Amino acid sequence: MNFHRLLTSAFFVTWLAASLRLSGPVLLAALGETFAECSGVLNVGIEGTILLGALASFLTAYVTGMVWMSLLAAMLTGVVFNLLLAWMYVTVRASQVVVGLVFNVLALGIAATVYRRALGESAGPQSVAMFPALHIPWLSGLPFLGPVLFGQTILFYLTLGLVLLAHVLLFRTRFGLALRAAGENPSAADAAGISVARMRYTGVLIGGATAGMAGAYLVLAQIGLFRESIVSGQGFIALGIVIFGRWSPWKAALAAIVFGACDALQLSLQLTGVNIPPQLLLSLPYIVTILAISGLFGGRAIQPAALMVPYAKD
């Protein structure tokens, strides 16, 4: 074993930079999911929405080569499919876990079928244009901090901005108050003149837009190609992050970075040639998420009181 190689500054720089880069998609997905959950909807279908967002951004980038257009296409796809989900959750009032789970299978089917139709059966993996890493003048030249904080893609900084926006929207506006009221006590919210259904639709649609963005982030800022296993549970991890972050955007950001660090550890350790089975490291993000939401630490999370409870106006 050559553990001394781990203690170099180069190792930490690559590890931390990758941690931030990898935390982006789950953070984006978790931000929108926070809105959905605060309004009273647990959206297990987030995994499928991310996958469809990834597919939409990939196909748009493949055809047009324009990254911003692809990001927009992914967001639109997320909103359209989440409209369907919101209808099932809010209007039909079906079980949220069931609908979300079945939707994920549907999304997998759609993604596999459409991808094959678009690229043909025999085509190998095709790469597309990606967001370049920004090199902010002067700042990115800083030792250590430069490459970690100031060498990310623009999507990362956009995500950080959205954390701030989400916090302000949720806790500093009338809209946020109404949204949270719909998730805490829908009948009281209803009596106060808030449309619970509209709030929940809005929550799920915001979740769709950011989940679509998360899919685009995976394609346009991380790997540059599409495969059916591209999401591999990151939507579910985002759900865990929302719980671990106690339904607060900036705490979710911290949780997402912890997740990103686990994920990045595997990449960085492979580069140093330390002999650990890759599967052990790959399972780390899932195990950390399990422990974080197991209730073993810090008691039971206080979730929105009406989470997963459909509301029927009499």
Added chain:
Amino acid sequence: MKLIERRVTPVDSPFAIACSMAVAVVAAMVVTSLLFVLYGANPLQAYGALFHEPFATWRGFGYTLVRTAPLALIALGTIVSWRSGFGYLGFEGCFVIGAAATSWLALSTAPGAAIGPLPFFAFLLMPLLLSFAAGALWAGVVALMRARFGGNEVLISLMTNYVAILIVQYLVSGPMRAPGGVPETAQLPRATWLPFILHGTRAHAGILLALLATLLVWVSLRKTPLGYELIVSGLNPSAARFGGIDVGGRLVLAAFLAGGLGALAGTVEVLGVQHRLMDGISGGVGFTGIIVALLAKLNPLAVIPAAVLYGGMTVGANAMQRRAGIPSSITFILQSLIVLMVLASDILRRYRVNLAALRPVVKTETR
């Protein structure tokens, strides 16, 4: 008078439920036929092809039974856990854990291995017990987190799937790997294979196990005090607690049964079909099984028909992919759309249609 009017309470006669379900299935098939058109196929012919191979050919029917067995076992596990109020979604993990435990045991009974060859019937019971125990523990840990610490079993069980799949990936690329280019174990000794039960097909004894399990689950849920306690705990935990039922304990027990059933699905797949352990052995069956349980409306007796239908669809889709080049992933779409539409069709029962509103209003002339 309006043509479509909202009812005060949804109509819940069996006829209305059957009608709305029929509408749902037709709607799902219509939407899927748009995809067939996308591939330049005639939808009617495509549906014919989808159902001909699995249900109208002897060989295909054998494959249908092969696909049915694991789906039915996982659906039964779903029913036991969900009706007990334990929203377990970790069957993909239980499946591969069961498959791994079974493969390890079967490989140990190869000539010259740790245990050595055993007569078939002595062997048969051992993998079933070991696999059931492994799956039960795997799901039981999640139940313990829920019962003791209030963790969210829905999300935790989803995460455990990935951990289980990575464990199997490690096993087949490391300790259990057979020499050769592909990460997989050696073929299991022929003596450990499940016998084939229909001449000229690949149908194996796993389907008998699924039938037996269906009967056992139905009897124990419907006819025993334990089943009663499980279902009451699921319907109303606090009422159950007042009634003197140890709800937490029942939850863990339900998870044991569910995980065990899910692992048996893996055993059946390894001993009946694949005859070796490899990465990606589950192929989403852990989720399709849950969908089968939903289609069966969580009724054990409806599991076998639902599983035969969905298993058959998978077989038909594979045949369609070979012949017409339509990707088999289209079945995922059809299978999930049917359940989504059935769920959505509940909304139909909230409205009534007033045909009287269509008639022209006759105005009486007044002077």
